[in-house]
Amino acid sequence: MIRIAIDAMGGDHGPEVTIAGLQKVVERRPDVRFHIFGRDERVRPQLAKFPRVAEVSEFTHCDVAVRMDDKPSQALRQGRWKSSMWKAIEAVKTNDADVCVSAGNTGALMAMSKFCLRTMVSIERPAIAAIWPTSRGESVVLDVGATIGADAHQLIDFAILGSAMARAIFAIERPSVGLLNVGVEEVKGQEEVKEAGRLLREANLKSMDYHGFVEGDDIGKGSVDVVVTEGFAGNIALKTAEGTARQIGGYLREAMSRTLMSKIGAVFARDAFNRLREKMDVRKINGGVFLGLNGIVVKSHGGTDDEGFAAAVELGYDMARSRLIDGIRRDIEAFHGHIAEKRIAMEEDSAASED
CATH class of the missing domain: 3.40.718.10 (Isopropylmalate Dehydrogenase)
Structure with a gap:
């Protein structure tokens, strides 16, 4: 039960x-x-x-x-x-x-x-993750409002949390993860985002497939299974998408009721409009998960x-x-195990060079 x-x-x-x-x-x-x-x-x-x-x-x-x-x-x-x-x-x-x-x-x-x-051990801040409808299905987007601003390690935490959630609900063994940025080029964006990208690429974690940077339009495209950003940008993106969906719905209702011919056309297109309404129904994806x-x-x-x-x-x-919590804990341990191994290797290289 x-x-x-x-x-x-x-x-x-x-x-x-x-x-x-x-x-x-x-x-x-x-x-x-x-x-x-x-x-x-x-x-x-x-x-x-x-x-x-x-x-x-x-x-x-x-x-x-x-x-x-x-x-x-x-x-x-x-x-x-x-x-x-x-x-x-x-x-x-x-x-x-x-x-x-x-x-x-x-x-x-x-x-x-x-x-x-x-918060879990090693997690500095929790995040709110939302399910986002896309052209390919659904994606996880986080953070959508729990925190304002995030450094590189906090963004990495969000990536770990989001990929664990994606595995739990999408049944994907290795979800693709992208960092939301102002461009896909490695030289663009804030230093925190670029640093997080570098660390994720180097870690090459088994729990996720790090895709690289993604832009705002990639969210709706479903370019990745998990989109990672800090809470200020994530919340604006979420509210903008919800507002746009309502705006488009209002435009369609107005257009379909403007003239007699448009009303007749709306009757014939009823099935298509019902499918569109189902796709744009925000109730179906209601619920933000507090992760971390x-x-x-x-x-x-x-x-x-x-x-x-x-x-x-x-x-x-x-x-x-x-069993989402168990999955998150395993992923956190794997990442910090990678960081510890890297630190030991650097210390050994430093000691060898001194000798």
């Missing part, structure tokens, strides 16, 4: 959406169990509407619900040990759950996750509906089922 801790109070709609989303998960994932945290007066009426969810769930009342506009420091100070968000994260720490899912305040969720679960922590935390979009929340829960399910 995969055990998932749910912060039912998170998001713009709270239990009305989260519990309805769990109903969809139960229908598609019969081996799942939930531990739901939230306010009794809000959660129990929803569980009564979805008895199938209630059958596979344990519920714990929590006095505090983190608000969407709470500052992370405020939420951490006031919500520790009492809030539904903290309790859901803590369930992962105590091994009562395999993964935590929340649609709540992103800053508060990250702050509490870092405080409760701590000693446990799996998935952040759902706060304004999503029940289908979107179900997608985030199923993403967490897949991460837990594939």
Whole structure:
């Protein structure tokens, strides 16, 4: 059984959406169990509407619900040990759950996750990884907002984290990894990006196939399985893509309803538009995974509906089922083993030259 801790109070709609989303998960994932945290007066009426969810769930009342506009420091100070968000994260720490899912305040969720679960050994900063639809299928993009700025070693950490996630969800033995840059030439870009590229190329890790630099348009093309960048650029890219998808959808609706002939044409093209809508449905790829922590935390979009929340829960399910954390730890050990071997070799060469 995969055990998932749910912060039912998170998001713009709270239990009305989260519990309805769990109903969809139960229908598609019969081996799942939930531990739901939230306010009794809000959660129990929803569980009564979805008895199938209630059958596979344990519920714990929590006095505090983190608000969407709470500052992370405020939420951490006031919500520790009492809030539904903290309790859901803590369930992962105590091994009562395999993964935590929340649609709540992103800053508060990250702050509490870092405080409760701590970062893995050798990982300086966690990252938020998103699934990105591409012309070839899907890619992993990180970081999309956890950190602002990153040095070479932090970018390498992101590459290791992202490749482990890609193996887990795409079943690719050696995912291709690219560093997002202003050009594909080795002389272009910030020094941190160029240094990270050099180190990844030299390491030649078995866990990934380092592709080199990629540009912004390569994300949509699906040129690589994993795109690595720091959080400022990654978040802008993500929000730009989401906005562009909505903009194109608005243009199509306007164009198809402008004249009688366009309306008739829209009727005949209904199947094609339905396929396009399916491709551009952001609910299907909802869920950002917090990587680099000693446990799996998935952040759902706060304004999503029940289908979107179900997608985030199923993403967490897949991460837990594939034992993502174990894979990340192996990859980290392999990379730092390479660095240690290189350091020893350099010291031996230096000692030999002195002799």
